[in-house]
Amino acid sequence: MTESRYFVVTDHPKGVPDEALFELRTDSLPELASGQLKLKNLWLSVDPYMRNRMDGVKTYIDPFELNAPMEGAAIGEVVESSDERFKAGDKVRHMAGWRDHAVVDANHVEPLPSYDVPLQAYLGVLGMPGMTAWTGLNTIAGLTGEDTVLVSAASGAVGSLAVQLAVQKGCTVVGTAGSKEKCQWLESLGVHAVNHHQSAEDIAADIKRAAPQGIDVYFENVGGPMLDAALASMNDFGRIAVCGMISRYNDGEQPGPANIAMMLTKRLRVQGFIVLEHWEGYSDFIKEVGPLVQKGAIEYQESVFEGLEATPKAFLSLFESGAHNGKRLVKLAP
Amino acid sequence: MTESRYFVVTDHPKGVPDEALFELRTDSLPELASGQLKLKNLWLSVDPYMRNRMDGVKTYIDPFELNAPMEGAAIGEVVESSDERFKAGDKVRHMAGWRDHAVVDANHVEPLPSYDVPLQAYLGVLGMPGMTAWTGLNTIAGLTGEDTVLVSAASGAVGSLAVQLAVQKGCTVVGTAGSKEKCQWLESLGVHAVNHHQSAEDIAADIKRAAPQGIDVYFENVGGPMLDAALASMNDFGRIAVCGMISRYNDGEQPGPANIAMMLTKRLRVQGFIVLEHWEGYSDFIKEVGPLVQKGAIEYQESVFEGLEATPKAFLSLFESGAHNGKRLVKLAP
Numbered sequence: 001m002t003e004s005r006y007f008v009v010t011d012h013p014k015g016v017p018d019e020a021l022f023e024l025r026t027d028s029l030p031e032l033a034s035g036q037l038k039l040k041n042l043w044l045s046v047d048p049y050m051r052n053r054m055d056g057v058k059t060y061i062d063p064f065e066l067n068a069p070m071e072g073a074a075i076g077e078v079v080e081s082s083d084e085r086f087k088a089g090d091k092v093r094h095m096a097g098w099r100d101h102a103v104v105d106a107n108h109v110e111p112l113p114s115y116d117v118p119l120q121a122y123l124g125v126l127g128m129p130g131m132t133a134w135t136g137l138n139t140i141a142g143l144t145g146e147d148t149v150l151v152s153a154a155s156g157a158v159g160s161l162a163v164q165l166a167v168q169k170g171c172t173v174v175g176t177a178g179s180k181e182k183c184q185w186l187e188s189l190g191v192h193a194v195n196h197h198q199s200a201e202d203i204a205a206d207i208k209r210a211a212p213q214g215i216d217v218y219f220e221n222v223g224g225p226m227l228d229a230a231l232a233s234m235n236d237f238g239r240i241a242v243c244g245m246i247s248r249y250n251d252g253e254q255p256g257p258a259n260i261a262m263m264l265t266k267r268l269r270v271q272g273f274i275v276l277e278h279w280e281g282y283s284d285f286i287k288e289v290g291p292l293v294q295k296g297a298i299e300y301q302e303s304v305f306e307g308l309e310a311t312p313k314a315f316l317s318l319f320e321s322g323a324h325n326g327k328r329l330v331k332l333a334p
Numbered sequence: 335m336t337e338s339r340y341f342v343v344t345d346h347p348k349g350v351p352d353e354a355l356f357e358l359r360t361d362s363l364p365e366l367a368s369g370q371l372k373l374k375n376l377w378l379s380v381d382p383y384m385r386n387r388m389d390g391v392k393t394y395i396d397p398f399e400l401n402a403p404m405e406g407a408a409i410g411e412v413v414e415s416s417d418e419r420f421k422a423g424d425k426v427r428h429m430a431g432w433r434d435h436a437v438v439d440a441n442h443v444e445p446l447p448s449y450d451v452p453l454q455a456y457l458g459v460l461g462m463p464g465m466t467a468w469t470g471l472n473t474i475a476g477l478t479g480e481d482t483v484l485v486s487a488a489s490g491a492v493g494s495l496a497v498q499l500a501v502q503k504g505c506t507v508v509g510t511a512g513s514k515e516k517c518q519w520l521e522s523l524g525v526h527a528v529n530h531h532q533s534a535e536d537i538a539a540d541i542k543r544a545a546p547q548g549i550d551v552y553f554e555n556v557g558g559p560m561l562d563a564a565l566a567s568m569n570d571f572g573r574i575a576v577c578g579m580i581s582r583y584n585d586g587e588q589p590g591p592a593n594i595a596m597m598l599t600k601r602l603r604v605q606g607f608i609v610l611e612h613w614e615g616y617s618d619f620i621k622e623v624g625p626l627v628q629k630g631a632i633e634y635q636e637s638v639f640e641g642l643e644a645t646p647k648a649f650l651s652l653f654e655s656g657a658h659n660g661k662r663l664v665k666l667a668p
Contacts, residue, residue, distance in 0.1 A: 236394070260561070263576050265386070267394065267605070267611070268606050271597075
C-alpha cells in the first residue's frame with residue numbers, strides 16, 4: 001500500500017500567507033479502480049493563481065478545500081496503471097500536485113509531448129505559464145508584428161516568454177521587472193527594460209523613453225501603479241490582456257487606476273482571461289514554441305526547490321521580490 | 335452680409351466650468367465659396383463629451399481652440415447654397431453648433447432622414463446620443479436577448495434609449511438614476527430602477543435585488559463608485575461598453591475601482607468607444623430606431639433652453655443633478 005504525503009491549507013489567509021498555514025499530512029492511497037493511474041510525482045509547480053484559491057471564494061476556479069489535498073500542475077511517472085493508454089514508466093502532466101504520490105483518473109492526465117527538453121519545461125515555458133503568455137498575446141490581444149508591446153513582470157515565468165515571443169514576431173518590446181539583475185537579463189533578450197518598483201509617473205516616463213511611439217499591446221501581470229502607468233502609455237485602440245494582478249492578490253482593498261477613464265478616451269479593449277479556458281490552443285502553442293525551446297532559441301529561468309517539504313517556501317517566494325527568479329519548481333527525490 | 339453670433343471658451347477650466355468661461359462674440363460670415371452652404375441654426379445640442387474638449391488636450395477629438403467658435407451638433411436650415419445637392423429651405427444636421435449662423439462645407443453636412451418626428455429628435459434619440467446607445471449595446475457589447483443588462487445614467491439621453499432597446503430585445507434591464515422621479519420613469523419603461531447616488535456596496539446590493547442572476551452587459555456612463563458596483567455585479571464573461579464616465583470629467587485625480595481585479599477573475603471584456611468612429615452603422619440604426627420613434631414606441635425626454643444666450647446654461651445643466659432631464663437642447667428663434 002502506497003502512502004501519499006500531501007499539503008493542505010488549514011485556514012483562509014489574509015494578506016501574504018504564513019508558512020504555518022500549510023500542513024503536511026500522510027494518508028494511504030486507495031487501490032486502483034479501472035481507468036485510474038498511480039503516479040509518483042517528479043516535479044511540482046507553484047503558481048501565483050494558487051493564492052486566489054486560498055480565499056475560500058469561488059472565482060474562476062474552485063477554492064482549495066481546507067484540510068484536503070491541495071492541487072497544482074505536476075509531472076509524474078506512472079507506477080501502476082489500470083488504463084490501457086498508460087503503462088508504468090510513462091511520464092505525464094496532471095493536476096495532483098502539492099504531494100508525492102497520487103491516484104488519478106487517466107482522463108485527467110496528459111501524456112508529455114516528445115521534444116528533447118528537460119521534463120520540468122512542461123510545467124514552465126512549455127506548460128501553463130508558457131501557454132498563458134502565448135494565449136494572452138495571440139488569442140486575447142491579437143498581436144501583430146507592427147505592435148509595440150509592454151509586458152509587466154517580464155522576467156517571470158509568463159512574462160519572459162511573452163517578451164521573447166513578441167521580440168521573435170518583430171515587435172518593439174518593453175518589459176518591466178523589479179531588480180537591476182532582472183532588467184539586465186531582459187535587455188540581453190532584446191527587450192527595453194523598465195523598473196516597475198517606482199511611482200506610476202516614473203514608470204510611465206521610463207516606458208516613454210523606451211518606446212516614444214507608445215504601447216499598442218499591454219500584457220498585464222501586476223496591477224497597482226503599474227496599471228496606471230500602462231494606461232498612461234497606451235496608444236488609441238490599444239489592447240490589454242489581463243493575465244494577472246499579482247500586486248493585488250494579498251491586499252484587500254486598494255484603489256484602482258486613477259486614470260481608468262483612459263479606457264474610454266483611448267478606446268482601449270481590456271480583457272481578462274484564464275488560460276485553462278483556452279487550452280484548445282495548446283497543440284498550436286506547442287508546435288510553435290516546442291521547437292524553439294528544443295533548439296535553445298528561448299531562454300527561461302527556473303528556481304528549483306528540493307523536496308516536498310519545500311513546496312510552501314517555493315510558493316511563498318512568488319510574493320517576495322528579488323530572491324528568486326523565473327518559474328518556481330519543486331524537485332522531488334527521484 | 336450675415337453676422338454670426340457664436341460662443342467661445344476663453345480658458346481651460348478646472349473642475350466644473352463657470353458660466354463666465356463662455357463668451358458670446360459676433361463676426362461677419364464670409365461670402366460662399368463653391369460647395370459651401372450658409373446655415374441658420376434652429377436647434378443646438380450640448381453634450382457631456384464637450385467638457386473634455388475644454389481641457390486643451392487632444393484625446394479622441396481635437397480640443398476646442400480658445401477664442402474660436404465652439405462646435406457641436408446642430409440642426410440648421412439652408413439659407414444659401416453653392417452646392418447642387420442642397421437648396422434654400424433644406425434642413426440639415428451638422429457640427430457648427432454653439433452659434434446662430436454658419437458657413438460650412440456641404441460635404442460636412444447630413445440631410446435629415448424623413449421620419450415624421452420633431453426636428454430636434456435628430457439631435458437626440460435619432461442623433462448622436464441614440465446612435466451611441468445602439469452602438470454600445472450592439473457593436474461593442476454584442477447584446478443578445480438572453481443578456482441581463484445594466485445601464486448607468488439610464489434616464490439620460492443615451493441611457494434611456496439603451497434601456498428601451500434592451501427591453502425591446504427581451505432582456506432583463508436594470509437602470510440607474512439619481513432621483514426618485516427618474517427612477518419612476520425608468521420603472522414605467524419596464525426597467526428595474528436603482529439609485530446610483532449611494533455607496534458602491536449599496537448600489538451593488540440594489541442591483542442584486544433587481545437581478546439576482548447577475549449582469550452580462552454593462553453600459554457604462556458614469557464611472558466612480560458606480561463602476562465598482564457594476565464590476566461586483568458582473569457575471570463571468572460579461573462585457574462592458576464604456577461610453578462615458580461623467581462623474582470623472584470635472585475631477586482631476588480620483589481612485590479607480592478597488593475591485594478592478596474582477597476584470598481578470600470574471601474574464602470580463604471592457605471596451606471604450608466613441609460613436610463617431612462607428613458612424614458607418616448609422617443607416618442600420620436609423621432603419622431600426624426611426625420607425626420606433628415615429629410610432630411612439632420609444633419614449634425620450636428633452637430639456638429645452640430658449641435662445642442662443644442660454645447655450646452655456648444648457649451645457650452646465652448636464653453636470654447638475656436633478657434639475658433637468660434627458661437630452662439638453664437649445665432652441666433658437668425661428
